[in-house]
Amino acid sequence: MRHVISAIVENKPGVLAHIAGLFAGRGFNIDSLAVGETEDPMRSRMTVVARGDDAVLEQIRKQLGKIIDVIKVVDFSGADTVERDLMLIKVAASPDRRGEVFEIVEVFRGKVVDIGPKHLTLEVSGPEKKIEAFIDLVKPYGVKELVRTGRIALARGA
Amino acid sequence: MPDRNGAHILLEALKAEGVDTVFGVPGGAVIPLLDAFYDDEDLRFILMRHEQGAGHAADGYARASGKVGVCLATSGPGATNLVTALATANFDSVPMVAITGQVKTHLIGNDAFQEADITGIVRPCTKHTYLVRDVTRLGEYLRAAFHIARTGRPGPVLVDIPVDVAVAKTGAPLPDGVDIPGYKPVYKGNRRQIKRAAQAINAAERPLLYVGGGVVISEASDLLHEVAVKGNIPVTTTLMALGAFPEDHPLSLKMLGMHGTAYANYAVQEADLLIAVGARFDDRITGDVTNFAPNATILHIDIDPASISKNIRVDIPVVGDASDVLAGLLSLMEHRDRKVWLEQIQAWKTEYPLAYKGDGLKPQYVVEQICEASRGEAIVCTEVGQNQMWAAQWYTHTRPRHFISSGGLGTMGYGFPAAIGAQVGRPDAIVVDVAGDGSIQMNIQELAPAVHEKIPVKVCILNNGYLGMVRQWQELFYDRRYSATRLLGNPDFVAVAEAYGASGVRVTRPEEVRPALDRAFADREVWVLDFAIEPEENVFPMVPAGEAIDRMIGGMA
Numbered sequence: 001m002r003h004v005i006s007a008i009v010e011n012k013p014g015v016l017a018h019i020a021g022l023f024a025g026r027g028f029n030i031d032s033l034a035v036g037e038t039e040d041p042m043r044s045r046m047t048v049v050a051r052g053d054d055a056v057l058e059q060i061r062k063q064l065g066k067i068i069d070v071i072k073v074v075d076f077s078g079a080d081t082v083e084r085d086l087m088l089i090k091v092a093a094s095p096d097r098r099g100e101v102f103e104i105v106e107v108f109r110g111k112v113v114d115i116g117p118k119h120l121t122l123e124v125s126g127p128e129k130k131i132e133a134f135i136d137l138v139k140p141y142g143v144k145e146l147v148r149t150g151r152i153a154l155a156r157g158a
Numbered sequence: 159m160p161d162r163n164g165a166h167i168l169l170e171a172l173k174a175e176g177v178d179t180v181f182g183v184p185g186g187a188v189i190p191l192l193d194a195f196y197d198d199e200d201l202r203f204i205l206m207r208h209e210q211g212a213g214h215a216a217d218g219y220a221r222a223s224g225k226v227g228v229c230l231a232t233s234g235p236g237a238t239n240l241v242t243a244l245a246t247a248n249f250d251s252v253p254m255v256a257i258t259g260q261v262k263t264h265l266i267g268n269d270a271f272q273e274a275d276i277t278g279i280v281r282p283c284t285k286h287t288y289l290v291r292d293v294t295r296l297g298e299y300l301r302a303a304f305h306i307a308r309t310g311r312p313g314p315v316l317v318d319i320p321v322d323v324a325v326a327k328t329g330a331p332l333p334d335g336v337d338i339p340g341y342k343p344v345y346k347g348n349r350r351q352i353k354r355a356a357q358a359i360n361a362a363e364r365p366l367l368y369v370g371g372g373v374v375i376s377e378a379s380d381l382l383h384e385v386a387v388k389g390n391i392p393v394t395t396t397l398m399a400l401g402a403f404p405e406d407h408p409l410s411l412k413m414l415g416m417h418g419t420a421y422a423n424y425a426v427q428e429a430d431l432l433i434a435v436g437a438r439f440d441d442r443i444t445g446d447v448t449n450f451a452p453n454a455t456i457l458h459i460d461i462d463p464a465s466i467s468k469n470i471r472v473d474i475p476v477v478g479d480a481s482d483v484l485a486g487l488l489s490l491m492e493h494r495d496r497k498v499w500l501e502q503i504q505a506w507k508t509e510y511p512l513a514y515k516g517d518g519l520k521p522q523y524v525v526e527q528i529c530e531a532s533r534g535e536a537i538v539c540t541e542v543g544q545n546q547m548w549a550a551q552w553y554t555h556t557r558p559r560h561f562i563s564s565g566g567l568g569t570m571g572y573g574f575p576a577a578i579g580a581q582v583g584r585p586d587a588i589v590v591d592v593a594g595d596g597s598i599q600m601n602i603q604e605l606a607p608a609v610h611e612k613i614p615v616k617v618c619i620l621n622n623g624y625l626g627m628v629r630q631w632q633e634l635f636y637d638r639r640y641s642a643t644r645l646l647g648n649p650d651f652v653a654v655a656e657a658y659g660a661s662g663v664r665v666t667r668p669e670e671v672r673p674a675l676d677r678a679f680a681d682r683e684v685w686v687l688d689f690a691i692e693p694e695e696n697v698f699p700m701v702p703a704g705e706a707i708d709r710m711i712g713g714m715a
Binding site: 009010013014017018021022025055058059062063065066067068069070071072 | 277278281282285286287289306338339340341462463464466467468471
């Protein structure tokens with residue numbers, strides 16, 4: 001079972017290493033980890049996608065909560081949330097086939113962020129499934145490089 | 159506030175926290191810190207001979223006194239030598255603050271001389287760490303370090319102070335208190351959960367209290383006693399909790415687990431309610447988790463939510479301090495006599511007592527005599543291995559904070575420096591280190607500060623010429639192939655003691671044991687007693703690793 005766990009942490013050196021070390025040391029599996037400053041510059045939010053059964057996930061939440069620099073831990077599973085991945089993908093598209101790629105980008109409400117004689121760099125955001133569907137569709141044109149942020153998430157409502 | 163430097167802020171903070179002793183070893187990066195100690199009359203600096211010894215001494219001081227232990231080491235190798243001591247304290251929830259020197263802030267990360275990323279190295283084996291880059295924050299971090307070390311589930315906190323921060327000046331006052339947003343330990347148990355727990359206890363026919371070190375830390379022994387007596391609930395303790403419930407009480411089942419008593423382990427397997435208090439279901443307790451307490455509802459009281467349902471699924475969790483929760487339970491519990499259950503337990507006690515056989519100088523006998531000669535009042539520190547288990551089994555533990563041992567990490571070399579620390583924390587007590595001939599050689603250099611500072615610990619070496627516990631496993635599970643466990647080349651321990659200025663005696667016959675102990679305990683000097691015990695004596699009973707805990711071998715009459 002995959003869970004999206006969101007942790008508000010102190011924005012200071014060593015916290016990311018501490019959390020990464022916790023996952024490695026206790027053998028917890030993570031699919032992605034995204035970190036960034038919050039509305040309060042003293043705090044960061046870490047969004048972790050982790051896998052395991054209920055007992056493992058309970059331990060992950062509790063062990064994260066024990067870290068002094070972790071202020072709050074929420075498991076978003078089952079909660080009403082907005083989740084997004086962001087991807088930048090460099091596609092090898094010759095000028096004659098660009099039209100087809102543009103159409104796909106439009107359907108996915110993505111953006112063209114860089115363009116050259118032999119490539120297009122595209123930006124797509126959305127839930128994981130949408131990102132993966134997009135990759136599948138542009139694969140035939142030749143994917144040169146891609147980068148993904150890992151999941152970020154917020155609960156819906158005030 | 160007049161300007162003062164980082165070193166003076168350190169001293170000011172230590173005093174404000176009630177520290178009277180620091181155990182440490184100097185080095186280049188802490189010269190400014192030590193300079194501040196030079197003309198201070200209130201703080202005692204005990205110069206240990208190895209940083210590991212300093213760390214364990216601070217740990218033993220903390221366990222014996224209940225106060226925060228403090229150690230100090232220099233940067234680089236000094237700091238890395240503390241790692242084992244920090245991991246030991248972390249595992250056993252010991253409140254400790256370690257101060258380390260660090261290279262100058264502008265050199266950090268530059269591979270400077272004697273540089274180590276010590277906060278990075280010890281992060282997984284401490285409760286928290288601080289690297290102080292700014293002298294104006296030093297007071298705040300030190301205050302926070304002590305607060306974190308002693309509250310909640312206690313543990314070691316390391317504060318790393320670069321040389322330039324130690325000499326930098328500031329007028330910033332020491333803050334009165336600290337507010338750490340991510341750290342709010344829960345002391346008060348949830349009332350609804352306590353009610354559920356009390357109902358389960360009142361309804362149980364075969365309840366058993368399984369008590370861990372949390373009861374000692376919470377100073378909850380008296381409450382535990384009241385709970386046990388009111389409900390006629392038998393009590394078994396972990397190694398960490400020996401003495402939390404008096405073993406001469408009829409409700410005591412002594413220790414459980416791998417080398418626990420048969421009757422404690424049988425009681426676990428037959429209980430219909432297991433009441434775990436400040437214990438964490440370690441594998442040395444549970445053996446095979448799928449066959450642990452198979453008939454019991456599990457009630458778990460612990461201040462650390464992460465300990466609950468980690469190894470064993472808990473039916474009734476109560477997060478809180480043992481004292482608070484036990485007091486709550488006591489008010490809701492009804493008196494029960496539980497005659498049938500107690501009769502069953504008495505029958506097991508009669509049928510399967512702890513026992514040893516044979517003539518010669520038996521380690522069990524030596525430990526019994528240590529108990530009698532000290533009237534059961536000694537603070538018993540141990541090393542790790544057979545010596546530790548014999549001390550646990552054969553001394554009658556009746557008081558909390560009187561059994562000091564590395565339980566979780568299992569650190570050989572812990573006992574002697576811990577005994578030094580314990581004696582400093584409790585100057586009037588008889589402090590004994592029950593050692594093996596292997597373990598004692600891991601920190602034997604600390605005889606120097608013990609003698610010089612007149613810290614009169616009594617080292618009792620149960621000398622069998624082997625790394626005994628490993629040899630025992632080799633005998634039982636590896637066809638007596640004693641690979642690398644025979645300790646050839648041991649020194650004459652009496653001569654070693656005398657070379658350091660301590661007193662020593664070698665004991666080879668049972669009738670010499672008591673006179674030697676009486677003489678050493680009556681004397682206010684450091685003693686090394688070298689007991690030439692039966693070389694191949696084993697610790698029994700024993701549950702082979704991974705087996706269910708009622709599948710014990712050996713040691714029953």
